[in-house]
Amino acid sequence: MQLEKIIGHDALKQQLIATVQENRVSHAQLFLGPEGSGALPLAVAYAQYINCENRSASDSCGTCASCLKYEKLIHPDLHFSYPFFAKKSEETASTYMEDWRAAFLANPYMGLSYWRNQLEAENKQANINIAEAHSIIKKLSLKSFEAEYKVLVMWLPEYLDTQGNALLKLIEEPPEKTLFLLVAENQDKILNTIISRTQLVKVNKLPQEDIAEYLINEKRIDPSRANEIAFIADGNMQSAFEQLHEEDNTNFDLLIRWFRFIVTDSGLNIIQICEEEISKLGRENQKLFLVYSINVLRQIVLLNQGMPNLVFLKDAELEFVQKFSEISSLEKLEAAIEMLEKTHYSVERNANPKILFLDLSLQLVLLFKYNTFPQGTQYI
Template identity: 55%
Template sequence: MQFKEIIGQEDIKKQLIQTVVENRVSHAQLFLSPEGSGALPLAIAYAQYLNCQNKSPTDSCGECSSCRKYERYIHPDLHFSYPFFASAAVKIAVDVLEEWRSLLLEDPYFNLDIWRSKLSADNKQANINIAECHDIIKKLSYKAFEADTKVLIMWLPEFLDREGNALLKIIEEPPANTLFILVAQNQEQILSTILSRTQIVKIPKLPDTEIEAYLINKAALSENQATEYSFLADGNLIEAKAMLNDTPNNNASYFAEWLRMGFGNKVPAMIAFTDTAASWGRENQKNFLKYGINFLRECSLLLSGADDLVKLPHQTLEVAIKLSTHVLNLGMVEALINELEKAHYHIERNANPKILFLDVSLQLVKIIKFKTFPKGTQHIYN
């Protein structure tokens, strides 16, 4: 994988290339990023650039023997470790290496749920076990076959149990010309003993503009739809791609009208809306609720006077300003977000959508029209 194939992250790409050019490659690095930001593709492109036989100032050549093997993930000095579901047939990560390569070739932007769908997970918990740690030590103890540098990329080291301490010595004092890259999402879940032995490279979430451009250019979405999807995705390209499989709703219009129904105590209209929402399908229902949560968070910024931080598109921003000026206050926003988050949780667990949306609609009336807040919600008024 070359850097040019990775969406955005131009500053990080330059930073990584500079470490190679200046011969400042730390032997153990932790790529820390939110889901869907491209940390795993960046790690692979970095390793390919490091071992490219004809690298340019901006990218690997993509044509040398090393690059061609990296492109198919079959280079003998490129190793992967990742969470898997142990069984009688699967004891270490290499036992599902073909599935891993297949997924990378299909799309290197994926999460644990997508990876799980490629495996026979049943009800097992994913982890990186002690047998896998011993296998890592074993294969890194060998001399490099072809490349100048052996590379091990561990995806989601959060799944290392305490047995991961078996890797401490080889991470701290690796064999010559060995590079560890850990690709993680949650720093707090990583063993502190491993964390202290790595150099952290923080990779930011993708800007909405990057995701919007991708959706327009690669997925042929309209500008309005791409804008809504990028807003919903909140920097997560995996989430944005998942939305492409759903029939789009006009979430902005539906949600604003839903709030107006609540303010006007229009119960018959809300019952009709409930029937509509129940027909959308689970993923579109989740997207609608997520849109509402994100929209209300932007409204809370407006209500707090932090207008410069608001990232709503122009047309939706006008609606948010009107609602924030004439309808909402911070107490309402907090209570509404709480109700929508609970509804999203229950939709994920296959709650009856008609009953659920009717209940939430009635809660909207209580919160917006009658200013009745759930227990535990602060009453903050403008």
């Protein structure tokens, strides 16, 4: 994958290129960015640039033997490690390599849920097991076949757990011309002993305008629809791709009616909209609806705090945000956002949607209609 094909991150791309041109490539780097930010394709494109046989000042050539093999993820000196759902203790990432190639080439911005859906994971937990750690040590102890550098791209080292201790010596003192490129989403879940041995490469979430521009120019999406998708995605390209496969988004209309019933404490209407509409959206659409609602509330917060220049909603959505900001306090909005985030977490874990959204609605009624904050919050 060439750097030019990755959405956004122009400044970061230049920094990575400079490390190669100035001969200061660190042997162990941690690409840290939220899901869908592009940290994984950036790491792969960086490795391709490093091993390109005819690289330019701005990118890999894309046509040399090395680049052609990198594009298909079949270069003998490019290795991948990632969480998988082992059926047997002796399985390693290589067991699922064909699935991994297909998943990455179809969607390099994928998250763990997307990866899980490509496999028969059942109820198994994602893990990078000890057998995989030993396999990595064996692979990297061999000499390079073709390229100047052997490269290991490890996706989501958060799932390495204590097995990572087996790799500490190798990460700290790898064989000559060996690179570790770790790609993570949550620094707090990575072993500190690994973090201390890597150089941090911070990958920020994608700006809304970059996602919208990509959807308009590359996917030929109508600008208004592209902006709506980008708004809901909130910097997550994986989320944007998921929305492309859905029918036209009706989140705004649903949100307005839902909130109108909440602030007026219209009990029967609340029950009806939860049971007959929201609960029937399906798990992925429920998650998108909650993310959309959270983002709208954040826009209300910006207006509420006197920062209208940061609000990018238009027309009916902007009118709704303006009206709601006039009747809401910062404390209420923060509490509501926390409730929505907890509900999103529960939806991901297959909680009963009818009970879940009815409970959420009643909590929001208490908050916005009767000024009753949920137990345990620190807002009052």
